[in-house]
Amino acid sequence: MTTGEIAPGIASPALPASLRGTLPGRYYTDPTIFAAEQALIFETGWFCAVLAADLPTAGAFETVQIGRESVIVARGRDGGVNAYLNVCRHRGARICTEDKGSVRRSFQCPYHAWTYGLDGKLISAPNIGEMPDIDRVEYGLHRVHVREWLGYVWLCLAEEPPSFEDTVIGDVTARLGSPDAIVGYQVADLKLGRRISYDVKANWKQIVENFMECYHCGTIHPELTEVLPEFANGLAAQYFVGHGAEFGEDVAGFTVDGSAGLERIPGVGDDQDRRYYAITVRPQVFINLVPDHVVFHRMFPLTADRTLVLCDWLYLPDVVDSGADIDRSVELFHRVNQQDFDACERCQLSMDSRSYARGGVLVPSEHHIGEFHDWVARRVG
Ligand code: FES
Ligand SMILES: [Fe+2]
16 A cells, blocks of 8 residues: 555545545645645745844844745844845855844854855955955845734745735735724734743644634633633634624633733724634734734744744733733633644644545534645645
8 A cells, every 4th residue: 555545445435515625644744745835835925933022133133944944034233124044155054053142243154254244245254355256245145035014024935925915914804804903903012921832743734724713612622612602612713704702791801710801902992802813824823812912823834743833922011011910811822722732733643544544524614724725735736
């Protein structure tokens, strides 16, 4: 039997009308498919890489892995953010091996000391006087396209990036029904209150699919369904365009015990108050909006069966600076994350089983996940 063939004796009957098929199991484990996703999804579209506030001053940098590339993201002397491939133009040494740090005014390759400015331009090299024909821009670090939105630095490795408005903002608009609906949350002006990283032993698509549906909410999210009773019937907020799930009648805030939250973000309208909105920005961002804070997830796929998720809890700056108690609101989504990622890891264990060689099924409240599968399949074939 070759890989991917179904075992003899396991029948795959035509699906009844209420069910749709999923991707086959190998899409979650096969390194060849993962490599295709790296090249054709993560290296071609906009990737949310860094919280801009994590680069507070000129010379502050982070390195991020996008697809197969390591990228340096650095604050320039003009206050803007630059990004370039972490590959020396001399003989290819990796320039930065730290995840983050700060340099005074340049990056120097540790091998032969070629030195690059914060804009990536080649500034100096040993004996550069003997090479007067070298163009300092031409032999600078390869630049990556940069865009700042919602307080995050989004990067695109493609030579010709797709429209940011059509892809990233388009996903938010498709979910909320209007590009203006997110504006009132003033996400770019919020401040990081807490960050938790999760090393999830599951393929990145498991995590996207899980986030898109709420069929599981009644089973694994007792705290969340207390706060958002409509989730108990299995229809995620993401199922309806523009719909925010309403807090339960006796719930005061989006906290682990339903107790009062913090002051409402001033731009949040009355129609958005006491509601929870969830947005998937393909391929690697989830945004959760509630009246007093925003929970922002970035995923970094590491291998076919391992994904790093960074989750940021963002609040009004006054809330963070005053030391107000954010623990109860952090705890709610932290539990949701743990419950979700446990479920993703549980599914990942079965992806190579012969029982899942042709995939599983989506029930009606999950049918919209099929559009995500089509989106992936269109890109990787
Ligand atoms: S490889 Fe970087 S200076 Fe030689
Ligand atoms: Fe969940």
